[in-house]
Amino acid sequence: MITMENIIRDGHPTLREVAKEVTLPPSEEEIQTLKSMLEFLINSQNPEIAEKYGLRSGIGLAAPQINIAKRMIAIYLKDENEKIHSYALFNPKIISHSVEGAYLSAGEGCLSVDEAIPGFVPRHARITVKGIAIDGTEVKVRLKGLLAIVFQHEIDHLNGVMFYDHIDSKNPLKPIENALPLD
Ligand SMILES: OCN(O)CCCc1ccccc1
Numbered sequence: 001m002i003t004m005e006n007i008i009r010d011g012h013p014t015l016r017e018v019a020k021e022v023t024l025p026p027s028e029e030e031i032q033t034l035k036s037m038l039e040f041l042i043n044s045q046n047p048e049i050a051e052k053y054g055l056r057s058g059i060g061l062a063a064p065q066i067n068i069a070k071r072m073i074a075i076y077l078k079d080e081n082e083k084i085h086s087y088a089l090f091n092p093k094i095i096s097h098s099v100e101g102a103y104l105s106a107g108e109g110c111l112s113v114d115e116a117i118p119g120f121v122p123r124h125a126r127i128t129v130k131g132i133a134i135d136g137t138e139v140k141v142r143l144k145g146l147l148a149i150v151f152q153h154e155i156d157h158l159n160g161v162m163f164y165d166h167i168d169s170k171n172p173l174k175p176i177e178n179a180l181p182l183d
């Protein structure tokens with residue numbers, strides 16, 4: 001199982017690499033890795049397991065964060081209606097996005113960044129993502145809200161981009177133009 005020891009931290013060069021596409025069909029090892037990434041998120045959101053293994057709660061994870069420079073992401077979160085949104089994708093790609101932006105009014109964090117970095121992170125409000133699921137089927141999803149934000153955060157990791165790269169260092173809490181603050 002993945003624990004915090006497997007998660008590399010800011011400053012590790014892999015976090016700044018552009019991750020490679022996974023050759024399809026994915027190998028058994030790549031399938032196992034992606035499954036373990038999703039399992040980590042589920043474990044991290046289970047109070048007993050998280051406490052037992054010292055896991056920081058996460059709603060997304062990208063393979064470079066476990067030092068695997070491949071284009072694989074997992075996302076697991078419950079929305080305001082308690083609906084579970086679970087994704088484990090190979091080679092995810094944003095194929096279109098809204099002009100309108102959005103950002104989390106609480107800012108963002110990252111399992112690979114141990115300190116809090118305050119500031120608004122400008123994102124697209126709505127995106128359409130294509131990718132390959134673990135069973136090999138092509139997935140195409142239209143996303144908005146927190147889910148859209150998390151997908152952008154994870155896909156950034158595949159391109160060596162960290163959330164704080166987007167923060168306006170001169171005025172980190174300046175409201176972002178043409179963007180919706182999300183609570
Ligand atoms: O890369 C995922 N990870 O570092 C966990 C945090 C995920 C995340 C947190 C806030 C806003 C968007 C995404």
Ligand code: NI
Pocket residue numbers: 109110111112153157
């Ligand atoms: Ni992150």
